[in-house]
Amino acid sequence: MRKKLQVLPTRRQMTPAAEDDENMPISDMLMLGLISLHAQRYLNERRVIPKGNILSVLLEDWKTGFPDFFRSYLRVTPATFDALLDAIQDDPVFHNNSDTAEQLAVDSQLAVALYRFGHYGNGVSVRKVGLQLGLGFGTVVKSTRRVIAALCRDRVRKSAIRWPTEEEKEQAKEWVEEHSCPAWRDGWLMVDGTLIPLYARPAHFGNNWFDRKSNYSLNVQTCGLSTTESVFQAANTMQLRGRKLRIPSEFVVLLPNGEWIWADSAYPLQLWLMAPYKAPMKFQDWNEIFNYYVTNVRVRSEHAVGYLKGRFCSLHGLRLRIDDQEHIGFATYWIIACMVVHNFAMVHERNIDMDTDAFFLEGLQHVQAEVAEAGAIDADARDIELAAAEERRCEIKEMLFDFLRTENSNDENDVA
Structure with a gap:
């Protein structure tokens, strides 16, 4: 049985009041600190955390009293959530004008979608989300689809994922110049690709989704500035197969006066797209x-x-x-909706220190792990290639030696 700590007398009670604290020995000061800790037991004030139905507690109690809990569940701050709600709540998808089939409140539908965006694995499945939030499985599916439709509507999407302004462009150029050289300031734009793994092999052209990491995944291309962690253009290569992207087809207009985009070595070298050297030139x-x-x-x-x-x-x-073309479209819109909310949050959460933000640090670890894995895969592929090349070289060498042995044998026969 746990014993209750006894509250000991303080220093003031143990010594005369006239004693000067400045003459107090360090050992006594440490003892006073320990006595205070034992008396209070807690360094920080205890908080009574409301509990109950997660969805109700999120939107009522945690939203106002525990914003850190709110953000950990829905991945945005309460202020960002309210601004996002104002941006989409008038969308026609939330108003079916039905007297018998009333929809869930728009803020609850938005919370369901953000909860699913912010989790992965079994935790984002319809069954688990429905049981966690106390909703029907069909409600979870419909709420997610409605929110994605509202976020991908041109009015909302183009306000969040847009081409940079001249001011933003100039800031990006200044950043590049500061971190490289003045001659490089026209390379103010960055492009990068990332893989979005799928939990199962797609039934729709399944082998086409197999990537170099031995996963089934979507390949998404993103563009961004050097001065912000927002992304302002994205494309799912499976969804856009056979269609031209905007930058390659309009680079003369979008990148005037010899401006260019920086990419990694996986991209082909173009007049408007610069990439680092590959082996062996690197x-x-x-x-x-x-x-x-x-x-x-x-x-x-x-x-x-x-x-x-x-x-x-x-x-x-x-x-x-991913069983048909419609499923590919929905997966693409899911990713775009995540980008819309992310860019929206980047505008409304400027006061958050990115260097200490849990989301940024978690994502940085994920990217570093991807880079390390890709490097290991490339190294393995290079080893396999070198082994095959060495075997081929041995075969060619043996061909030469066989020929020389035959020639020597013929010469000996002629002499005999």
Whole structure:
């Protein structure tokens, strides 16, 4: 049985009141501190946390009294949630004008969608979300679809995912110039690709989704600035197959006066798209220095992708079935909706220190793990390639020796 700590007398009670505290020995000061700790038991004030139905507690008690809990569940601050709610609540998808089939409140539907965006694995399944939030399974599905439709509506999407203004463009150029050289300031834009793994092999052209990491995934391309962790253009390569993206088809207008985009070595070199050197040229001295500065500039695109995935963990492993073309479209809209909310939050959460933000740190760890894994895969592939090349070289060498042995044998026969 746990014994209750006895409250000991304080220093004032143990010594005369006239004693000067400045003459107090350090040992006595430490003892007083320990006595105070034992008397109070807690360093911080205890908080009574309301509990009950998660959805109700989230939108009522935690939203006002425990914003840290609210953000951990819905991945945005209460202020961002309210602003996002104002932006989508008038969308026609939330107003069916039915007297018999009344919808769930818009704020509850938004909370359901954000909860699913922010979790992955079994925790984001319809059954688990329905049981966790106390909703019907059909309500979870319909709420998510309605919110995604509202977020991907042109009015909301284009306000969040947009081309940078001239002021933002100039700030990005100044950042690039500061971190490289003045001649590089026109390379103010970054592009990066990331894989969104799927939880199961798609039934719709399944083998086409198999990636170099031995997963089934969507390949998403994102564009961003060096001065922000927002993304302002995205494309799912499976959804847009056979269609032209805006930047490659309009780069003369979008990137005037010789401006260009920075990319990694996986992208093909273009007049408007600069990438670091690949092996074996990257091992040359000056090329190594060039690659170092390119990496130093475009690392912010890695941060942007990491922040996005850190905020919305469903992008770590998308729990959606891909059985037909419509499912591909829904998966694409899911990703775009996450980007819309992320960019919206970046505007309304400027006071949050990114260096200590749990979402950013989590995403950064995820990106670093991806880079390390990709490096290991590339190294393994290179080892396999070298082994095959060495075997081929041995075969060619043996061909030469066989020929020489035959020639020597023929010469000996002629002499005989």
